[in-house]
Amino acid sequence: MNKKKILITGASGFIGSTAVEKALASGYETWAGVRAGSNKAYLQDERIHFIDLSYANKDKLVKQLQSFAAQYGRFDYIVHTAGITKALHKSDFERVNYLYTKNFVDALVETRNIPDSFIFISSLSAYGAGDEKGYTPISTHQTPHPNTAYGRSKLLAENYIKSLPDFPYVILRPTGVYGPRDKDYLILMRSVKKGIAVGAGFKKQLLTFIYVEDLVKVIFECIEKGIRRKEYIVADGDYYSDDEFNKLVQQALGKKHVLRIKVPLWIVKPAAFINEKIAAIVGKPTTFNTDKYPIMKQRNWLCDVTPLQYDLGFRPDYCLKEGIEKTVQWYKENGWL
Known part of the structure; x- marks a missing residue:
């Protein structure tokens, strides 16, 4: 059986x-979509097949998919995690997260290589600010x-699909999303290790999280249960x-001892602006920028995961405490902390 x-x-x-590790463990013929020159440090398993798709050029993408299908057949399932979370220019978000996704799905449709399931990884940021009263x-x-x-770029892609x-x-x-290999929460953890915990704003802020392996579990449960034309918020169900x-x-x-500092939002906002300008001069995108400021400012990240629980019977394998412990252990073992 193929x-x-x-x-x-x-x-x-x-x-x-x-997700690649989970696909291999689940017995799929696993194709990793990576750009030429991408770091393959976590893609060392010899069972992995590689493909470099030209999302920026739909005509080339059509030819690539036609050639692939002629040789191997279509992909049964596609998990589209490709995208950017930080950029030197805000227009890059729409180009990469929306236009490249549009090119990809259009090419799949044109070549009649539509998979049985297309999982699109969007973001809670596609909603914008929650109820803060x-x-x-x-x-x-x-x-x-x-x-x-x-968030707008992710919503554009969602609506097109x-x-x-x-x-x-x-x-x-x-x-x-947090866990081993993540570099965003690593910044915060390094600060805590140095004895400083920094928060933005004084008003109550409620946060939600999902451990990366639990997110990947949801992806494969959607595939294996044949979920179609549905959308879900993914979180572990708790808040902090x-x-x-x-x-x-x-x-x-x-x-044992950490100094907790709350920085007023009126200081955070210009600091984000200055940091973004420095990043532009250096030519390297930064996580702390003016597009990130509304996310830092947002007070309410509570989210309803009952549809996920109802349709998939989803229960996370990791609560935040366990996930953080496992993440910190990985950071230490790999010399990141």
Whole structure:
């Protein structure tokens, strides 16, 4: 019996590489979509097949898919994690996260290589700010109003995919994804290790998280249960204040004393602007920028995961405490902390 073929785009990234490991463990013929020159440090398994798709050029992409299908047949499943979360220019978000995705799905349709399932990894940022008065959870029934270029680019891609008749999409909107190989939360953990926990703003902030392996579990449960034309928010179902999160990091690091500093938002905003300008001069995108500021400012990240629980019976394997401990251990073992 031939193995089912799965393509995971953005496979050299944090989420993508974790999905590749799960695909291999699950017995799929696993294709890793990576750009030429991408770091393949986490893609060393000899069973991995590689493909470099030209998302920027739809005509070339069509030819690539036709050639692939003629030789191997179509992909049975596609997990589209490719995209960017930081950029030197805000226009890059729309180009990479929306236009490249549009080119890809258009090429799949044109070449009649539509998979049985197309999992699109979006973001909770596609919704924009939640209710910061009553702190009601963000749900899939709400009309999105993204307030960042990143969120808008993800929503554009979502809406285009949903507009295609009978296209077998599943849209996943994870909240803060953390775990081994992630570099965003690493910055915060390094600060705590140095004895400083920094928070933005004084008003109550409620945070939600999903451990990367739990997100990947959701991806494959959607595939294996044949979910089609659905969208889900993905989180572990709990919520935390920023102080509670920092305390868990402090415990995992074994730090007895940490200075907790709250920085007023009126200081954070110009600091983000200055940091972004420095990054532009240096020519290297930074995580702390003006597009990230609305995310740091946002007070309510509560989200409704009952559809995920109802349709998939989803229960996370990792609570935040366990996930942070495992993440910190990996960071230490790999010399990141």
